Amino acid sequence: MPEIILQKVIKSLNGKPILQDIDLEIPNRSLYCILGPPKSGKSMLMRLIAGLEVPDRGKILFDGKDVTELSPVERKVAVVFQDFALYPHLTAFENIASPLTISGLTKDEIIKRVEKVAKYLKISHRLNHYPSELSGGELQRVAIARALVKEAMVLLLDEPFVRLDYKVREDMRAELYRLQKDIGINVILITSDPLDAMSLGDKIAIINEGKILQVGDRTEIYEKPADVFVARYFGVIEMNFLPGSVYKRGDEVLLKTKIFELRLQNIKKLLETGEVLIGLRPEHLSITEFGKFGGISLKGKLILSEVIGSDTILHLDVGLSEPLKVLVPEIYRKHEGTEIEVEFNPEALYFFSLKDNKLIARGGDIIG
Amino acid sequence: MNDERSFFILLTLRMLPPFAVVLPIVSYWVFFGLADTFFALIWTYTIFSIPLTVWLIKGFVDEIPKSIDDAARVDGYSFWRMFRRILIPLLGAGLAATTALVWLFLWNEFLFALKVAGGNVVTYTAHLPQLKLGQRTLWNVFAAMGVIGSIPPIIILILFRRYIIRLYLR
Incomplete structure (x- = not known):
């Protein structure tokens, strides 16, 4: 169960840079999430860690040992691919057994190990079926079983939930969590769904355009997103953004936006910037009619109320x-055009620089 | 891309009409003293079928997801082992369809059969022009050979119809 370290890894494909200067430390026995939108380079990162690709420059270390040039087998990694990549002409049993058959174990040993892992993943009754006869969830279990059976040190999962139905996806998330805690191997989950990362990752690395933007646990990233991209991406619902300007009036420092004004403190950095981008998470806004708490209030006309399960997302024209x-954490339906008053605590605001899109401060740090 | 270029060069083998190349090929075999032998005809056919075969099989190989190849590498398959255990079984239908199709083309081939061989070694197509006695054409024998000659392709088509249809649908 190695600690995995990537040092200054660079990789390009057909002259196009895919990954630039990646430094990453993946601790022992962790469930590590690599989160990024499609084409961000996260799959290439997975392939490099797995040993399916060799970096152009840089090193990959497993427990301090340089494995940059080693094959997947020598690194003792297992991979669950996005499309599961089961061999269609082999039964579930033969699929799971394939890494063992190659390593030359005896038949009895193979049967014993396949049955053990199949029982653990609850697919014992499906072992004689071909992949074409299995459901999405079962295919995934077979793919995970094939990865686990060889007792690898690192399990890599490339977008494992994308091909599953909503309900099965939840089951498999829970299953993966249980599995990692049970076996204690290094699990690296590559995903483009922030929800996967939030619900599973002990640690999360966010990648975009071939660069690691931020590494941290979910609270850290949620509370202090490194930049606008991370803030926008890492959340259940996309953050609201509005431009604002910071200026001095007498002894006071004020923040002015189109829809509200605020008095600030501790604003050295903000004053330097002048213009800022303000972020406000949809979950930090609440409807005044459900109870006032004395934050900043805004009025707006309802454009759309989008009910998702037991929650509602209101789109307001302010x-x-x-x-x-x-x-809104409940079902809330009103006619289009209804005027709704909402309020928020200014301490929940995020302030980003307009120049480099980086986070300057949270509301809590600078509001007097 | 290098792959594409070599593939293109391979396909250019098929660009010239057979009439343009049949004479030099015959003179090659005459030069080697192998004209009008099974050996010459088989080799000519083999070489001229390569472009079509490669093109068809490439299509089938491309249909196999790349991740299968990756999975095999992670599982520890060597290249040849993967070729034998994974690729060949997955290509089964494609190989069958290609075999059937190439066989059909060659069964009906006329020009090479007549010129590269046609004396000692006679295919059924090359035999047909010989069914003329002076001014008289043996139409009855001609018709009978036509019927007999079409039996094998029909059998092949029936046996391989599933695969051949897939090939044309692609």
Whole structure:
């Protein structure tokens, strides 16, 4: 169960840079999430760690040992691919057994180990079926079984939930969590779904355009997103953004936006910047009619109320170029055009620089 | 891309009409003293079928997801082992369809059969022009050979119809 370290890894494909200067430390026995939108380079990162590709430059270390040039087998990694990559002409049993057959174990030993892992993953009754006869969840279990059976040190999963139905996806998430805690191997999950990362990752690395933008646990990233991209991406519902400017009036420092004004403290950095981008999470807004708490209130006309399960996302026209999204933790249906008052605690605001899109401060740090 | 270029060069083998190349090929075999032998005809056919075969089989190989190849590498298959255990079984239908199709083309081939062989070694197509006695054409024998000659392709088509249809649907 090695500690995996990537040092200054660079990889390009047909002259196009895919990964640039990747430094990453994946601790022992962790469930590590690599989160990024499609084409961000996360699959290439997975392939490099797995040993399916060799980096152009840089090193990959497993427990301090340089494995950059070693094959997947020598690294003792197992991979569950996005499309499961089961051999269609072999039964589930033969699929699971394939890494063992190659390593030359005896027949009895193979049967014993396949049956053990199949029982653990609850697919014992499906072992004689071909992949074409199995459901999505079962295919995934077979793919995981094939990865686990060889007792690898590292299990890599490439977008494992994308091909599954909503319900099965939840089951498999829970299963993966249980599995990692049970076996204690290094599990690296590559995903483009922030929800996977939030519900599973002990640690999360966010990657975009071939660069690691931020590494941290879910609270860290949620509370202090490194930049606008991370803030936008890492959340259940996309963050609201609005431009604002910081200026001095007498002894006071004020923040002015189209829809509200605020008095600030501790603003050295903000004053330097002048113009800022303000982020406000939909879940930090609440409807005043459910109870006032004395935050900043806004009024807007309802454009759309989108009910998702037991929650509702309100799209409000508050006079910004884009509708303001508000997450209401219950089913809330009103006519289009209804005026709704919402409020938020200014301490929940995020301030980003307009120059480099980096986070400057949270509301809590600078509001007097 | 290098792959594409070599593939293109391979396909250019098929670009010239057989009439343009039949004479030099015959003179090659005459030069080697192998004209009008099974050996010459078989080799000519083999070489001229390569482009079509490669093109068809490439299509079937491309249909196999790349991740299968990756999975085999992670499982520890060597290249040849993967070729034998994974690739060949997965290509089974494609190989069958290609075999049937190439066989059909060659069964009906006329020009090479007549010129490269046609004396000692006679295919059924090359035999047909010989069914003329002076001014008289043996139409009855001609018709009978036509019927007999079409039996094998029909059998092949029936046996391989599933695969051949897939090939044309692609």
